Amino acid sequence: MADGLTAPVQIRGRWAPSRVLFGPHETNLGYRREISDAHVAYYARRAEGGAGLIVTEVASVHPSDHPYERAPLAAHSGPGWSAVAGACRPHGALVLAGLGHAGSQGSTAYSQRPLWGPSRVPDVVTREVPMVMERPEIDALLDGFGDAVRGAVAAGLDGVEINAGQHSLLRQFCSGLTNHRTDDHRDRGLLLREVVDVVRAALGPDRILGLRLCADELAPWAGITPPDGAALAASVADAVDYLVPVRGSALSVSSTRPDLHTPPGFNRELCAAVRGTGSLTVLQGSVVDPSMAEAALADGTADLVEMTRAQIADPDLVALVRAGTPERIRPCTLSNQLSLARDPRNPIVGDEAEPRSGRETTDPPVDGRDPVPRDVVVVGGGPAGLEAARTLALRGHRVALHERDRVLGGSLRLAAAVHGRARIGVLLPWWERELQRLGVEVRTGVAVTAEDLDEAERAGAAVLLTTGSRPAPAAFPSDVPVVPAAEFERTVLTSGSTSAAVTTALASAGGAPRGIRGVPPAVVVFDPVGDWTGAGVAEQLAAAGVACTLVTPDAVAGDQLGRTGDLADANARLERAGVTRVLFSTLRSVTGGTARIEDVHTGAARDIPCDLVVDCSARLPEDTLWTAAPHRLRAGDAVAPRTIAEAVGEGRRAALEIGAGRSATVLSGSSS
Known part of the structure; x- marks a missing residue:
């Protein structure tokens, strides 16, 4: 691999140790509106792993802006910024403060003040009409940027990054979607230029100024287009040191940080369109593969590469590339399961396969050796078992992993078979490589019995049960096949296609339903949970040419x-695929090829054709081995079926409990 990604780069006389940027993002790590100790540890871990530039979570430059509960406020961030700079400096990373104002995309829930905006255009999400900014508010904003920059300089930071991206007041002024002014600021780039001038003056000549600029709102009828973005970038290029072109607007929030349905590197064309405007250009947009990053640097698409979610997944990404072992980098699934933290629940940022991300101050590192190596038997090769085995081996224990299927992966392998979710499976070959590297004994196609475990314990081994889940009994009577979603995907994998899996399920019926008789079968996807499973299975059936109806109690x-x-x-994809959605409804029974559907509010019933039900209901723990010996440690779905994140986290914690020689009653008795 070329060394472009790990090569140092000079920006305004300051040297970054690599060309990888860890970008600003919501973390919910704040203490009130301050940069907290948790922030400091989070950023320092990425600096230790080789990040070249670190931009802290965007801080509001004026008290009128309080977009989410723990959003930093620049006036309160000085001590935290100073601590981040001090923690990152030994590793060479340059630290910049993210600065911005959310404008009409903010929230009045915390500030109890009206939102600010360029014009009286309601936000498409909250539908709230902002207060139109007049000269006093514009002056206050400019003063706020200047004060924030002076605070960052006093804190010893290397510079600042201005947010004129998707969630920003500056984008709203630059856009015809939201700027309908008739005064001087009908020049949509004027406020951006004013802010850049104020920030550059406050920074002085020797500190870095970055700009995160929306260069495509994906709304060409009135919004910023790539040529507009290039013109905006060129208008401030003399003052700006690096430019991060991004896409999206309030009309397309999901385009800013899309999930695994969007291919990585989606902003390459946009980056190339604005390149050459005078500033160093940063490629942003789900860049998670070092080889893609290297290619973008090599072919001149960009000068630096933002790899934020990739470094949440593996803080050591740059260090592993530098060491010549990129295969050891923990892959980023782009699922957004934990990395999308702007959520009313205030979740802490994280990654489903790296439980320490966002919890550096509370969760111990896993690569230290335990004082007394043990023999450990892990039963179950799904996410919990794989991570437990890896952690135990890292800690110096002798590990044997048993999996009853012929391949590892458990529920994760089945999840990756669902339409559009193949990327979730990138973790499996990584875990397999890690187990091989660490010398874990892996036995597949082995059904472990309670007697086997009794014998292992008599020989002094510790036992960890990560046996996964099993389907729950159907909650409705049916005389047509009812196939749980996971078992349907298992058939997809064994039969080779979705349509073959449907044929196999139909053939299990006693009679000759449609599909066997040559008449197109009627498939009902019952989804009382509302996660990715039901929608994904319905998409999968439609993509295979199988007509289906998705029934859900949700709105x-x-x-x-x-x-x-x-x-x-997801709903747009279902609409385009022709999937019929029956909302506010539950499935009561299936008789003679007819499903009885009941409205959950009114109780009104209706009948629809049904030859096969794919049941996406919640599952039950596969706890047979644990029930036989409840003293044994268990983790993951064997405790309670949930997501990959809970399974991996519990698998790791169980491994650390075994290494400490303690009885983990929390994990063995209930969910944690």
Whole structure:
């Protein structure tokens, strides 16, 4: 691999140790509106791993802006910025403060003040009409940027990055979607130029000024287009040292940080379109593969590469590339399961396969050796078992991993078979390589019995049960096949296609339903959970040419996808695929090829054709081995079926408990 990614780069006389930027993002690590000790540890870990530039979470430059509960305020961030700079400086990383104002995309829930905006255009999400900024508010904003920059300089930072990206007041002034002014600021780039001038003056000549600029709002009828973005970038190029072109607007929030349905590197063309405007250019947009980053540097697409989610997944990304072992980098799935932290629940930022991300001050590192190596038997090769085995081996224990299937992966392998979710499976070959590297004994196609475990314990081994989940009984009577979603995907993998899996399921019926008789089968996808499963299975069936109806008690299909940013996009995909969605409804029974559907509010019933049900209901723990011996440690879905994040986190914590020689009653008795 070329060394371009790990090569140092000079920016305004300051040297960054690599060309990798860790960009600003919501973390919910703040203490009130301050940069906290948790922030400091989080950024320092990425600096230790080789990040060249670190931009802290965007701080509001004026008290009128309080976009989410723990959003930093620049006036309160000085001590925290200073601590971040001090923690990162030994590793060479340059630290910049993210600065901005959310404008009409903010929230009045905390500030109890009206939102600011260029014109009286309601935000498309909150539908709130902002207060139109007049000269006093514009002056206050400019003063706020100047004061914030002086605070960053006093804190010893290397510079600042101005946010004129998707969530920003500056974008709103630059856009015809939101700027309908008739005064001087009908020149949509004027406020941006004014802010840049104020910031450069406050920074002085020897500190870095970065600009995160929306260069494509994906709304060409009135919004910023790539030529507009290039013109805006050129207008401030003399003062700006680096430019991060991004895309999206309030009309396309999911486009800013899309999930795994969007291919990595989606902003390459946009980056190339604005390149040459005078500033160093940073490629942003789901760049998670070092080889893609290297290619962008080599072919001149960019001068630096932002790899934020990739470094949440593996803080050592740059160090591993530099060491010549890129295969050891923990892959980023782009699922947004934990990395999308702007959420009313205030979740802490993280990664489903790296439990320490965002918890550097509370979770111990896993690569230290335990004083007394032990023999450990891990039963189950899903995410919990794989991470437990890896952690135990890193800690110096002798590990044997048993999996009853012929391949590792458990529920993760089945999840990756769902339409559009193949990328979630990138973790499996990484875990397999890690187990091989660490000398874990892996036995597949082995059904472990309670007697086997009794014998292992008599020989002094510790036992960890990560046996996964099993389907729950159907909650409705049916005389047609009812196939749980995971078992349907298992058939997809064994039969080779979705249509073959449907045929196999139909053939299991006693009679000759449609599809066997040559008549197109009627498939119902029952989704009482509302996560990615039901929507993904329905998409998968439609893509295979199988007509299906998605039945859900929620007001919208895939209700839980709002947490990953895929809710609107998923419903758009279902609409385009021709999937019929029956909302506010539950499945009561299936008799003679007819499903009885009941409205959850009114109780009104209706009948629809049904030859096959794919049941996406919640699953139950596969706890047979634990029930036989409840003293044994268990983790993951064997405790309670949830997501990959919980499984991996519990697998790691269980491994650390074993290494400490303690009985983990929390994990063995209940979910944690």
